[in-house]
Amino acid sequence: MRALEPEVGDAVWAAVEALIPVPVEGHPLGCHRPRVSDRECFDAIVIRLTTGCSWEDAERLNGSTVSDTTLRARRDEWIAAGVFDKLNEEALRAYDKIIGLDLSEVAVDGSLHKSPCGGEGTGKNPTDRAKTGWKWSILTDKNGIPIGVATDGANRHDSVMLEPTLDDAARRGLLAEIETLHLDRGYDSDVTRERLAERRISDAVIAKKRKSGTAKGTKNPQSMGMRWPVERTNSWLSNFGQLRRNTDRKIVHRLAQYALAVTFLLTAKLIDWRNRWSPVVAPIR
Numbered sequence: 001m002r003a004l005e006p007e008v009g010d011a012v013w014a015a016v017e018a019l020i021p022v023p024v025e026g027h028p029l030g031c032h033r034p035r036v037s038d039r040e041c042f043d044a045i046v047i048r049l050t051t052g053c054s055w056e057d058a059e060r061l062n063g064s065t066v067s068d069t070t071l072r073a074r075r076d077e078w079i080a081a082g083v084f085d086k087l088n089e090e091a092l093r094a095y096d097k098i099i100g101l102d103l104s105e106v107a108v109d110g111s112l113h114k115s116p117c118g119g120e121g122t123g124k125n126p127t128d129r130a131k132t133g134w135k136w137s138i139l140t141d142k143n144g145i146p147i148g149v150a151t152d153g154a155n156r157h158d159s160v161m162l163e164p165t166l167d168d169a170a171r172r173g174l175l176a177e178i179e180t181l182h183l184d185r186g187y188d189s190d191v192t193r194e195r196l197a198e199r200r201i202s203d204a205v206i207a208k209k210r211k212s213g214t215a216k217g218t219k220n221p222q223s224m225g226m227r228w229p230v231e232r233t234n235s236w237l238s239n240f241g242q243l244r245r246n247t248d249r250k251i252v253h254r255l256a257q258y259a260l261a262v263t264f265l266l267t268a269k270l271i272d273w274r275n276r277w278s279p280v281v282a283p284i285r
Contacts, residue, residue, distance in 0.1 A: 002268040005268075009046060011271065012087075012264060013039060015087055015263070017038065019083045019086050019090075036074075041066055041075075047061050048241075049242045049260055050242075051241045052241020055068035059071065075256065078256075079252055085259060087259060089172075095266045095270060102141050103141055103178050104142055104180065105141075105180050105182065106178050107181070107183070107230040108138070108140075108165055108182075108183055108187075110135050110158040111234040112125055112135050113134055113243060113245065115245075115246050116131070116245070117132075117247045117248070117249050119249025121152055121254065123156060124154065125155070127154075133153070134153060135153065137149065137158060137161035138234070139165050140229050149168055150168060151251060162192060166199055175201075176200070181196065182204075183207065183227075184206075185208060188207065188208055192206065207227075243257060243261055
């Protein structure tokens with residue numbers, strides 16, 4: 001897990017620290033308990049994100065330096081200040097500036113995951129015996145970099161989530177730069193084509209649905225095309241325990257988890273890009 005590498009974690013923390021607002025002194029006499037450091041809270045939040053453990057376990061795994069109550073409160077403070085959203089946008093801009101987004105071939109796909117505690121934005125998972133779950137829909141560039149996202153209940157069809165996913169990319173000013181959009185057969189409908197036309201996406205490669213009367217199990221003759229980058233990115237994100245099995249009950253909390261996970265992915269890629277010309281030193285025999 002790259003998020004647990006010190007080099008990656010320190011780089012993300014440097015960006016987070018710059019975004020955290022200065023805390024306001026609330027006690028009239030200024031004599032309350034000293035505030036736990038933000039870095040301690042950040043480390044515990046990362047532990048929970050990567051492992052998928054509870055807040056109480058994150059507290060213990062971080063050496064019991066900060067309580068689970070403080071962790072939740074600090075997370076909510078940062079969400080209210082827009083820290084996670086700004087962090088995601090900053091990481092995406094940095095990637096685009098240094099490496100560059102490739103919007104010649106983009107793809108959209110949804111991914112279903114468990115959400116045993118239910119809450120906002122969850123629904124019955126059709127692939128998990130109708131247990132409570134959630135879904136994200138992401139739009140990625142040719143190299144699998146997420147540039148748009150939407151979340152909903154696990155029972156929401158991918159095609160319904162296409163519109164908010166594209167609109168999220170439009171908010172960043174990236175939609176107009178898309179050349180070819182790749183979609184699987186779940187999006188094969190007139191409604192999808194109307195939504196794409198409204199957003200002036202004329203070049204869309206959509207896999208065809210199996211014709212009626214075709215035996216089940218018959219392979220679709222159309223190749224996967226350029227949909228594999230988004231599938232790979234879904235796999236990368238699913239490695240984060242709290243995304244794979246989310247126990248938050250509010251949408252804003254899940255989006256904060258998602259934004260932090262994407263930031264780690266982008267930061268790791270930027271570090272790899274920096275090191276791409278590093279000489280390989282032969283071991284001394």
